[in-house]
Amino acid sequence: MTISENLTFFTPDATSNNLATLIDCGISAGFPSVTEDIEGEKISLDDALIKNKDTTFYAKVKGQSMINAGLNHDDLLVIDRSLEATDKKIAVCYIDGEFTVKRLRVQNNEIWLQPENPNYPIINITEDNDFMIWGIVTNVIKKV
Template identity: 50%
Template sequence: MKEKSLEFFKINTINAEKKIIPFVGGIQAGFPSAADDFYTERIDLNKELIKDPETTFLARVRGDSMKDMRIFNGDLILVDRSLEPKDGNIAVCYIDGEFTLKKLKIIKQEGKVTQIHLLPQNPAYDPIIVTPENEFIIWGILTYNITHYL
């Protein structure tokens, strides 16, 4: 059985107040700073990261075709289905019965889309050129990537 390239999850915004976590503002990337007033406020990641809970989904990435964009196997991505696709977006696409995450190359002539290329961000993979014969939709646009570094 072929492994799924993306695994989707609906965002749970019920009881969001229980998901509010401490927020440390202004972490220094240079010299360390004093840790006085370490927890300055609390932050709700639903409000911070999700514009529309009805059109936003979490997905777990499977595979390494986007590694040069720092999107790795096992990462969680936030995908918004309400956003209009644009050239250069990272998008979840449905092509010929499978989901894939790729960079969009949208070619237009006289304001009309003439061709779409799905570009992996790993030289080990070939671009996918969408043709009229493909069953194809741009399912949603990546808004955030959550990488686990440990």
């Protein structure tokens, strides 16, 4: 586990045999439906959420700069370092000694880090910044 001011990183445990039960009958979000015998198969959330195990990490969100993108404080991000960083992707970036998660804006050979909360400023990346796109967010795990 690595801790930054804005994110806390975790590495998936590929040797873990922690399996959850998948109930694949469709859970109604409208009117309740009656199901007599619910049976489920065992699935690995790592297998369901991670395509590239060697390049994927988890990180917990700290702060509120991405709330309008559905990323809230303490949400768990699934981040793949092997994916291409393109315009409009949500990325974990390293900038001037800190990690942050923002939406990428790539236009006219410029990179901007766009928060999804109007209370936070847009960051224009210049040659003066120590900057690296660390990975692309592929999934978000939320507590309810």
